[in-house]
Amino acid sequence: MEYLNFNEEELTADVKEMSLLEVRNVCMQCQNCSLAKSRTNIVFSDGYANAPVMLIGEAPGADEDASGVPFVGRAGKLLTQMLEECGINRETDLYICNTIKCRPPENRDPKPEEKVSCSKYLEAQINIVRPKLIVLCGATAAKSFLGDDLKISQIRGNKYMIFDKIPATVIFHPSYLLRNHSEEPNSPRWLTKKDLTAIKKFIDNLK
Numbered sequence: 001m002e003y004l005n006f007n008e009e010e011l012t013a014d015v016k017e018m019s020l021l022e023v024r025n026v027c028m029q030c031q032n033c034s035l036a037k038s039r040t041n042i043v044f045s046d047g048y049a050n051a052p053v054m055l056i057g058e059a060p061g062a063d064e065d066a067s068g069v070p071f072v073g074r075a076g077k078l079l080t081q082m083l084e085e086c087g088i089n090r091e092t093d094l095y096i097c098n099t100i101k102c103r104p105p106e107n108r109d110p111k112p113e114e115k116v117s118c119s120k121y122l123e124a125q126i127n128i129v130r131p132k133l134i135v136l137c138g139a140t141a142a143k144s145f146l147g148d149d150l151k152i153s154q155i156r157g158n159k160y161m162i163f164d165k166i167p168a169t170v171i172f173h174p175s176y177l178l179r180n181h182s183e184e185p186n187s188p189r190w191l192t193k194k195d196l197t198a199i200k201k202f203i204d205n206l207k
């Protein structure tokens with residue numbers, strides 16, 4: 001894959017955009033797992049190709065499958081609102097994608113073989129965007145990278161190194177926050193705002 005051979009200087013925002021488009025075009029034709037049969041659209045990404053932070057969710061839901069854009073349903077709108085409240089611009093500070101690009105039926109968790117089949121697209125996205133920080137959004141995405149035995153409440157907010165020493169952290173998935181309305185101290189929403197504020201500080205420190 002040619003886009004894996006760029007050195008750091010060659011990877012301008014324009015080159016990243018074009019390289020991601022190339023991968024997306026391949027992905028749109030993908031029939032590598034059974035999810036290809038039931039999808040309406042592949043859900044490749046949203047946000048900025050040269051963003052400092054990559055946010056990775058688990059899999060597209062119904063709204064995402066219909067639109068082809070990640071995190072646009074009720075949960076996505078809550079995420080966008082919380083990002084804005086913490087000063088993070090979804091369009092310029094983040095590159096957003098999922099571990100797999102097609103919606104699993106009935107919103108079930110992706111199967112291990114589906115994640116394996118789809119991993120080459122995510123790896124290409126990470127290699128092209130080269131984020132300074134990866135944010136794993138929700139338990140399923142986090143377990144894909146950090147291990148199946150972990151509980152989200154234990155790993156949320158911690159720092160990890162994944163993908164050849166890229167710093168990573170874990171936040172609650174916004175669909176979980178939709179079911180937990182409290183904003184009291186130490187509630188999931190309160191903790192998520194704390195995490196997003198720390199991510200905003202990380203972004204600001206890069207400037």
Ligand code: SF4
Binds near residue numbers: 027030033036
């Ligand atoms: S989920 Fe990934 S591997 Fe499976 S068909 Fe969609 S793009 Fe291809």
